[in-house]
Amino acid sequence: MEQAQDAPADGGAIGNVANSWVMTLLSMGIDGKGPFDSAEEVVRDVARKHTDPQAQVDAIVRKHIALAGAEGFATSVGGFITLPVALPANVLAFYLLATRMTAAIxxxxGYDLRQDKIRSAVLLALVGADADELLAKVGVVAPTGVLTGLAAKQLPHSALMVLNKAVGFRLLTTAGKKTFSRFGRNVPIVGGAIGGGLDAFLMHRIAESARTEFPPLAPQITSS
Known part of the structure; x- marks a missing residue:
């Protein structure tokens, strides 16, 4: 796994694994599969209980933090994941939850998950500070944020595919080390078989990053 971080664009066998990993995060993490609800389904659920957008985001975060810390969740979704590489079940489940939470936020x-650049931005939120480095590999400098950089550059689909694969390489490297790397300046990211309580803590940190990377597209009227 160590070589995945700097693997070439085609990547050979590792490239296939990275592609499969990314496709799983996009298809299941964002669009849902089996008992794993899509990001939009999660939003519809919280919208029935909360009309205020900020309250909706808070509810989404609470839900995913609780799931991240729940014993047995990883095995409940494991049967719906097929990857050409063995990764700990809790790592797979954690990243699926983190992807869905970020997409729901x-x-x-106000962002459209049907847009490839938005889906790529969701993936980039999972790698934290490494996002700037990965964007630079496809010619994007984003001093004011991941989403701003993607929107300004208007990358073609082929470039977004390269970017997505780079995210896959980075996540596989992190998972393979079974340790912690840094997420942003002070935010650790999951990297192996760890306890549910710490998973919940790390999910909270990713949620804070997602709130920052996806600011409201338009002023929102909040309830008094």
């Missing part, structure tokens, strides 16, 4: 904030 983006949806509440």
């Amino acid at each position: 983006a949806t509440v904030r």
